[in-house]
Amino acid sequence: MAQTNINIRMDSELKQQFDTCCREMxxxxxxxxxxxxxxxxxxxxxxFDIYEDLYSDRETLDMPIMQEKSVPNEIxxxxxxxxxxxxxxxxxxxESRYCVIKYYAKRNNVDANSISTVAxxxxxxxxxxxxxxxxxxxxxxxxxxxxxxxxxxxxxxxxDEVYIVKTxxxxxxSIDNWKESDMWNDFESNERLRQLFSxxx
Numbered sequence: 001m002a003q004t005n006i007n008i009r010m011d012s013e014l015k016q017q018f019d020t021c022c023r024e025m026x027x028x029x030x031x032x033x034x035x036x037x038x039x040x041x042x043x044x045x046x047x048f049d050i051y052e053d054l055y056s057d058r059e060t061l062d063m064p065i066m067q068e069k070s071v072p073n074e075i076x077x078x079x080x081x082x083x084x085x086x087x088x089x090x091x092x093x094x095e096s097r098y099c100v101i102k103y104y105a106k107r108n109n110v111d112a113n114s115i116s117t118v119a120x121x122x123x124x125x126x127x128x129x130x131x132x133x134x135x136x137x138x139x140x141x142x143x144x145x146x147x148x149x150x151x152x153x154x155x156x157x158x159x160d161e162v163y164i165v166k167t168x169x170x171x172x173x174s175i176d177n178w179k180e181s182d183m184w185n186d187f188e189s190n191e192r193l194r195q196l197f198s199x200x201x
Contacts, residue, residue, distance in 0.1 A: 008033075035117050038110075039124070085139045088132055089154050092147055093161045095125045096168035101197060103171055106184040115178050122172050160196055167193065 010018070022032050102111055102118045111117045133147050144153050148166055155161040167190075171178075187194035 031114060031117055035111075035120050039120075081139045085136055085150070086154065088136055089147070089151055092125075092129060092132075093151060093155075093165055095128075096165045099125055099168050100164055100171065100193065103183055104185060104187045104190070104193065105197065106186050109184065112184045113180070115180065115183070118183070119175055119178070122168070122175055125168070126172050163192065164196070 018032075019029055022029050099118075099121050102109060102121055106112050111121075129147050133150075136147070136150055137145055140150060140153065144150055148162065148169065151165050152159070152162045182189070187197055
């Protein structure tokens with residue numbers, strides 16, 4: 001893949017802080033910018049809330065107490081709880097699949113050989129799961145908890161979707177112990193994944 005250079009103007013103090021953070025995460029500023037650019041393209045915008053800092057002191061503000069209100073029917077779309085549950089579960093499956101490919105695939109993977117970059121994708125998705133899963137749990141019966149169980153309830157216990165989400169969680173849980181020798185082997189260490197992702201290789 002052809003490479004190109006860009007020049008960016010940045011506050012000198014921010015640059016120093018940015019460089020320090022990158023070093024602590026074991027990556028260069030170039031790697032961080034490339035990861036951001038990739039995420040920006042995939043999200044068609046910022047992959048995070050750019051307004052968060054503006055409201056960092058919201059807990060100390062004298063905010064009015066919100067009154068309980070019923071949601072007016074006229075502002076609701078045709079989407080129902082079942083469709084919402086499916087859309088989010090499908091999203092987490094697709095993103096889990098993407099992360100697993102980033103971890104195992106060598107060919108056609110621009111992030112191969114960069115553990116810190118792949119880890120960013122995993123951490124971002126896990127954060128989203130932790131934020132959204134409690135909402136999804138409110139939509140299902142109390143016996144079903146966690147994104148794996150929700151996925152199993154929709155797709156089936158032995159489905160490929162459940163296997164991929166489970167694989168994502170297992171890889172995330174060992175993220176601090178990742179080794180290059182276990183990664184980017186084009187799924188040679190897992191026959192089921194190799195068959196599932198044969199078109200991605």
